[in-house]
Amino acid sequence: MTYSFIRRSALGLGAGLFVVAPLVLFAAPANAGNYKTIPFQTTRKNAGTPNSSDVTKNAKGQVTKYGNKYITYTIPSSSLDKLGQALFMENCASCHGSQANGVPTSAVGSYPDLVGLGPATIDFWIDSGRMPAKDPEAVEALRRQPALNPHQAQAIAAWVDSLSPSYPGIPTPHLKNANVSEGQQLFALNCAACHTIEGDGDALAYSTFAPSLRHIPAFQVVEAIRTGPANMPRFTGNLSDQQVDDIVKYVTTEIQHPNNPGGFGLGGLGPVAEGFIALLVGVGFLALICYWIGDRS
Amino acid sequence: MSDETPEQLSPHDAVTIEMHQEELAARRAREAQDLADTHTPVAISGLRADDPHLQPAAKNPHTVELVISICFILGICAMAGFGAAYVVNAKPWIIASTMGIGLFLFGVGLVAWGKYLMPRGPFVEERHTLAGDQVERDAFAAAIVERGGGVVKRRKVLAGILGGGLGIFGIVALFPLLRSLGPLPKGTLFHTDWRKGSYAVDSSGRRVTVGELAIGSIVTVYPEGTENTDRGQAVDQTVLIRISNEDFVTEKGRETWGPKGYVAYSKLCTHLGCPVGLYEQQLQLLVCPCHQSMFNVTNGAIPQFGPAPRPLPQLPLYIDSEGYIRSQSDYNQPVGPGFWERTTA
Numbered sequence: 001m002t003y004s005f006i007r008r009s010a011l012g013l014g015a016g017l018f019v020v021a022p023l024v025l026f027a028a029p030a031n032a033g034n035y036k037t038i039p040f041q042t043t044r045k046n047a048g049t050p051n052s053s054d055v056t057k058n059a060k061g062q063v064t065k066y067g068n069k070y071i072t073y074t075i076p077s078s079s080l081d082k083l084g085q086a087l088f089m090e091n092c093a094s095c096h097g098s099q100a101n102g103v104p105t106s107a108v109g110s111y112p113d114l115v116g117l118g119p120a121t122i123d124f125w126i127d128s129g130r131m132p133a134k135d136p137e138a139v140e141a142l143r144r145q146p147a148l149n150p151h152q153a154q155a156i157a158a159w160v161d162s163l164s165p166s167y168p169g170i171p172t173p174h175l176k177n178a179n180v181s182e183g184q185q186l187f188a189l190n191c192a193a194c195h196t197i198e199g200d201g202d203a204l205a206y207s208t209f210a211p212s213l214r215h216i217p218a219f220q221v222v223e224a225i226r227t228g229p230a231n232m233p234r235f236t237g238n239l240s241d242q243q244v245d246d247i248v249k250y251v252t253t254e255i256q257h258p259n260n261p262g263g264f265g266l267g268g269l270g271p272v273a274e275g276f277i278a279l280l281v282g283v284g285f286l287a288l289i290c291y292w293i294g295d296r297s
Numbered sequence: 298m299s300d301e302t303p304e305q306l307s308p309h310d311a312v313t314i315e316m317h318q319e320e321l322a323a324r325r326a327r328e329a330q331d332l333a334d335t336h337t338p339v340a341i342s343g344l345r346a347d348d349p350h351l352q353p354a355a356k357n358p359h360t361v362e363l364v365i366s367i368c369f370i371l372g373i374c375a376m377a378g379f380g381a382a383y384v385v386n387a388k389p390w391i392i393a394s395t396m397g398i399g400l401f402l403f404g405v406g407l408v409a410w411g412k413y414l415m416p417r418g419p420f421v422e423e424r425h426t427l428a429g430d431q432v433e434r435d436a437f438a439a440a441i442v443e444r445g446g447g448v449v450k451r452r453k454v455l456a457g458i459l460g461g462g463l464g465i466f467g468i469v470a471l472f473p474l475l476r477s478l479g480p481l482p483k484g485t486l487f488h489t490d491w492r493k494g495s496y497a498v499d500s501s502g503r504r505v506t507v508g509e510l511a512i513g514s515i516v517t518v519y520p521e522g523t524e525n526t527d528r529g530q531a532v533d534q535t536v537l538i539r540i541s542n543e544d545f546v547t548e549k550g551r552e553t554w555g556p557k558g559y560v561a562y563s564k565l566c567t568h569l570g571c572p573v574g575l576y577e578q579q580l581q582l583l584v585c586p587c588h589q590s591m592f593n594v595t596n597g598a599i600p601q602f603g604p605a606p607r608p609l610p611q612l613p614l615y616i617d618s619e620g621y622i623r624s625q626s627d628y629n630q631p632v633g634p635g636f637w638e639r640t641t642a
Contacts, residue, residue, distance in 0.1 A: 040508065040510065042509050042511055043506065043508030043509055044506075044508070044509045047509075189500055189517060190517075192574075193572070193574030193575045193586050194574075194575045194586075202586070203589075204575065204577055204584060205580055205582050205584055205589075205591050205602070206580065207578060208577070208580075222415060228513050228514075229559040230579060230580060231577040231578060231579045231580060232578070233513055233514055233515045233538075233576045233578050234511050234512075234514045234578070235511040236506070236509070236510060236511040236514050237505075237509025237510050237511065237514065238499065238505075238509065238510060238514055238515070238516035260390075261388075261390065262389070262390055262393075263388070263389075263390030263393075263394070264390075292408070293408050294411070
């Protein structure tokens with residue numbers, strides 16, 4: 001009696017496991033799906049996610065706008081979804097898939113899953129002309145003349161966001177509230193290692209490089225800081241919106257419009273470049289003059 | 298035989314050739330004289346007024362005069378512009394370039410004047426010999442040695458004091474050489490200010506909590522209280538990176554060091570101590586901007602490229618009950634570049 005009960009229980013348990021176990025396979029991707037929404041989350045207030053005090057919601061309870069007096073983040077309107085989907089199918093789907101969930105490849109970062117990355121990510125890559133990619137196999141997508149206009153970029157961001165609403169939204173920095181001196185210090189600590197203190201960019205590992213910041217609109221600077229495109233780290237809870245605003249002010253003033261007392265910045269390449277110019281042009285010119293003075297007429 | 302001999306010149310022909318040769322020789326002599334007149338240095342006294350050495354070098358002195366006066370007029374305009382720019386406080390490069398152009402044009406004009414309009418020369422003036430003759434020199438030397446020696450010998454005390462002073466100065470001069478080497482570092486090279494339970498704070502002194510950083514984020518942290526000190530910013534600086542949401546083990550024996558995916562490494566490069574501030578989140582590399590040493594964040598910062606000889610020391614972390622990120626202890630090895638007394642590999 002007891003023996004057969006144990007045997008039956010064991011069989012039942014085994015059968016049960018046999019039926020239930022495959023669910024684990026579904027559970028794992030479900031977790032992976034959750035992971036997608038995690039990258040930009042931060043518990044710090046006023047740092048790019050709508051845990052700040054000022055959040056606007058629409059009639060359906062969806063967040064449409066949030067932020068503070070330093071940066072306002074806007075979620076593109078869902079009325080753009082249809083247009084966005086059409087544009088996505090036309091320009092993006094061949095690599096990222098018709099569900100924007102990417103095509104897995106062996107190489108790191110290729111054809112990535114776009115779901116849950118937030119409107120700012122999508123908007124940055126399209127609006128800076130990096131996407132649609134000119135060469136999808138290039139190790140680094142370069143800034144180009146954008147193929148799609150800002151409205152189209154926002155439409156695509158709206159549709160991708162509708163698949164799994166996430167943050168950060170498309171930012172608008174309010175530079176009049178920013179402190180350029182604080183920005184300079186934060187830039188030196190957080191950005192200058194890669195972009196150099198002059199903002200010209202520099203080489204990184206494996207043929208990649210940090211791009212120049214000389215001709216970048218303010219909102220794209222915020223997008224890059226908050227979402228960490230490609231190899232750039234994400235600055236989420238490590239920088240508040242106020243600090244990001246300060247950095248953007250520094251980038252858009254001192255870096256993009258440097259005050260060159262000598263008339264020529266020489267690209268801010270430093271004393272080596274300046275010394276080279278002085279030697280080649282200055283001393284060369286003086287040598288020619290000396291030759292003229294000393295030459296017998 | 299006669300038809301074998303060279304053709305005889307007629308007397309008339311011979312005279313003609315001789316005439317030509319004389320003329321040629323005369324012209325050559327004239328040219329040589331001209332060359333000697335114009336290029337041989339001469340003494341300026343006693344020259345005739347029509348001597349070629351006194352002629353201007355330029356073929357067309359009037360043209361040169363015109364060019365020089367244009368230079369001077371433009372120079373005056375540039376100098377006036379310099380004055381105006383100075384008065385209205387124009388941009389520095391405008392002030393500098395107007396003055397520079399003005400001086401340059403004056404200079405060109407003056408040099409051209411000297412080169413093309415002055416007597417072409419070259420002139421020489423012989424100088425009398427500078428050195429006195431042997432007798433004079435001997436007498437002078439004898440006077441110094443004998444009289445001077447006598448004077449010094451008469452003031453033995455003063456001379457002794459002077460000698461003693463100079464000797465002491467020589468010894469004292471050695472002191473700064475020893476002093477300027479600075480204090481001995483003693484044990485400071487082996488320890489940082491990270492202690493058991495130090496709070497990790499950012500550059501503004503704010504404590505970092507577990508929920509703050511997203512994956513792929515990096516922040517430079519200091520043990521609380523040192524974020525504004527020289528030593529804190531030099532020695533204690535540490536990069537805090539979040540590489541996952543789960544506890545992260547970089548190496549065997551460091552199982553508890555990376556709670557919730559937070560890992561911390563010394564920011565001082567083990568090569569020459571530069572701040573290793575470049576974090577490439579796709580490649581999971583920390584790159585040193587000075588000499589491109591690359592450290593793999595996921596395996597304990599083992600250098601995989603560049604001159605760095607050792608991995609970056611990892612700081613063991615824990616998360617307290619309130620969610621603050623704190624250090625379990627100091628680094629288990631000296632941070633930064635190597636030094637003689639360093640024993641750990």
